[in-house]
Amino acid sequence: MTQAVEGQQRAPLLSLRGINKSFGAVHVLRDVDFDVRPGEVTALVGDNGAGKSTLIKCIAGIHPFDDGEILFEGQPVTIHGPKDANALGIEIVYQDLALCDNLDVVHNMFLGRELHSGITLNETEMEKRAGDTLKSLSVRTLRSLRQNVSSLSGGQRQTVAIARAVLWNSKLVILDEPTAALGVAQTEQVLNLVRRLADNGLGVVLITHNMNDVMQVADSIATLFLGQMAAQVRAKDVNNTQVIELITAGRSGDIGLKPREAAEAGVA
Amino acid sequence: MTVAPPMSVADAPSQGAGRRLKAFNLVLELRAFIALIVIIVVFGLMSDAYLTWDNLVTMTKHVAINAILAIGMLMVILTGGIDLSVGSIVGLAGIVAGVLLEGLTIGGSVLYLPVWGVILCALAVGTGVGAVNGALVTRFNVAPFIATLGTLYMARGVALLISGGETYPNLGGSPALGNTGFDVLGTGKLAGIPVSIWLMVAFGIAAVFLTRRTPFGRWVYALGGNARAAELSGVPVRRVTMRVYMISGLCAAMAGLIIASELTSAAPQAGETFELNAIAAVVIGGASLSGGRGAVRGALIGAFVIGFLADGLVILGVSTFWQIVIKGAVIVLAVILDQSQQKIQRRGAAIAAAAATERPAAARA
Ligand SMILES: Nc1ncnc2c1ncn2[C@@H]1O[C@H](COP(=O)(O)OP(=O)(O)OP(=O)(O)O)[C@@H](O)[C@H]1O
Ligand SMILES: [Mg+2]
Secondary structure: OOOOOOOOOOOOOEEEEEEEEEEOOEEEEEEEEEEEOOOOEEEEEOOOOOOHHHHHHHHHOOOOOOEEEEEEOOEEEOOOOHHHHHHHOEEEEOOOOOOOOOOEHHHHHOOOOOOEEOOEEOHHHHHHHHHHHHHHOOOOOOOOOOOEHHHOOHHHHHHHHHHHHHOOOOOEEEEEOOOOOOOHHHHHHHHHHHHHHHHOOOEEEEEOOOHHHHHHHOOEEEEEEOOEEEEEEEHHHOOHHHHHHHHHHOEEOOEEOOHHHHHHHHHO | OOOOOOOOOOOHHHHHHHHHHHHHHHHHHOHHHHHHHHHHHHHHHHOOOOOOHHHHHHHHHHHHHHHHHHHHHHHHHHOOOOOOOHHHHHHHHHHHHHHHHHOEEEOOEEEOOOHHHHHHHHHHHHHHHHHHHHHHHHOOOOOHHHHHHHHHHHHHHHHHHHHOOOOEOOOOOOHHHOOOOOOHHHHOEEOOEEHHHHHHHHHHHHHHHHHHHOHHHHHHHHHHHOHHHHHHOOOOHHHHHHHHHHHHHHHHHHHHHHHHHHHOOEOOOOOOOHHHHHHHHHHHOOOOOOOOOOOHHHHHHHHHHHHHHHHHHHHOOOOHHHHHHHHHHHHHHHHHHHHHHHHHHHHHHHHHHHHHHHHHHHHHO
16 A cells, blocks of 8 residues: 655645535535545545535536636646546546446447547457456456446446546546445445555545445545535544544534534534 | 456356346347248248249338438437438428429529439438437427427428429429439339349448447447436537437438439428338337437348338238238337347346356455
8 A cells, every 4th residue: 555654745636725616596615625645545525415526526527616726736727527627637437427328348438538440449449448457457347348337236337437437547536426336345346446546646536425435445534514625634643433523513623614614504 | 358257157047047038038139030031931921922033122122211211210219319300301302302303493594403413402401401400409408209390390391382282293304404314213223223222221331330330329329328428428419419310311311312213203292101110110120219229230120021011911912901000010019029128138137247246245255
């Protein structure tokens, strides 16, 4: 493991500064700051409706945000849609996976970015690269790259979605609740995969409701509380109880929102 | 290719069941083809005229028109849409050809286009109606059923307006004007085979290439499978949708030209209810109306099933009323078989998925 030593942390890959986002009258994100470092798993936690999915959709350019700034590798960037995010090296695995059941593994991994020679698809090259990527992630649970995604189990589908995200020499992979629908064994597989991505030097954002997942793989933990970033802390500096307090109350001891802020967020 | 060596997945009894399932699945998958063979054999036994070369060519000529329509319809259906306007485009394309071949009066003089120019104009009009369909669906978010129902009426209305309800009787052209030869599409032959059959083959090959070998083809399937996923993956959803309706319009115009050429006359009513035949061919060929599943090969076989069945019934002298009933029954049967095939495939997938999840768990133990 390449657990970053305190004081030797690498510069953030992605930094959000003061992000605000409203849907009509609903103020979903308030002045959110968020950092992701390369080689680390950053867990993004928070209760249902805290704004986690909205935050990553802002990063993906699916929702334009009202106010704030995104820095990628230190440079301010504007992202107008998934294509822009991809071009920067940001890949997102959405909560509902966004796979096409009627296409096979290779076609799903290359969907929208098919390799072609002339006007025809380059099936051999796509199959080779898909296979190489899965191998590099030590994925051994897929029997054939040419089976339809509909015939895969939940964990295998998640694996395909993650492999698609790392296929493009991406620098940052964001996973929205990748273990939500999985059993024990498959969760273990996916978490191992997540850890390996970070160990390969990628920045990884892991959204999850599962404290075991967080404690097992995260280097850094960011807690959203009703649209505010309650705290972003090193995983080794906090324990399970503190994280749960941050999620449910926005503060724990002297970390998190000030009592007044937390109360205000509560009534808003 | 395999990522890992295939492992002995399922235990012995379920393997036997799996094999039986697979065989049954194959029969179901080939059902349209089997149906076609059965039709040929049965009618061949019942009538000496049925299996003659001349009759086969004549029947295939009839099939060609519906097959070309079905190819365009399939593209639309694969994206999860539907195109009800193709029958009206058939009529409109014929009328456009009729008008242009009789000569366009501009100012005081009459303009005669060469035949290839006439054909291109008619194809462009069909593609244009398809573009209207595409725009209604992508820009104005009208449901495909409603959008193309609207253009079904509009295209037919325009065809009637242009022609005043009359048939253009003389599409043969005149040698003096140098615009003869339009009848080649419907009555000409190349290497002993009617041109319209060659056209079906050409459209078929182009469609197979497009759907199986190009990124566009992948996107068509992706749209029908999961449109939101396709969009998030960067598939140009609007452009692809636009294109499939334009392709369908183009195919319909081609069919309209073949019909007008065959008769060397163009009636504004030509092609009424042809959209239903095209949809039937696509469905008999195993495509799902909800999109994402189907193949050009299937749609073509579906068109042959409908055409060979209809002509066989005519040869046997079965009453037209019974012909209609039988056609309907075949369509219903096709969908029922399709449903049971889906069920079997889902069961197979469930077995495979269960086997795949058991393995890592066992490996950990
Ligand atoms: N498109 C939208 N229009 C209006 N409100 C929205 C929209 N998307 C999200 N919201 C609101 O924003 C808030 C945050 O939602 P979000 O999906 O980001 O939560 P989350 O933290 O991902 O929750 P979960 O853990 O349940 O996935 C919720 O109150 C939700 O109702
Ligand atoms: Mg969410």
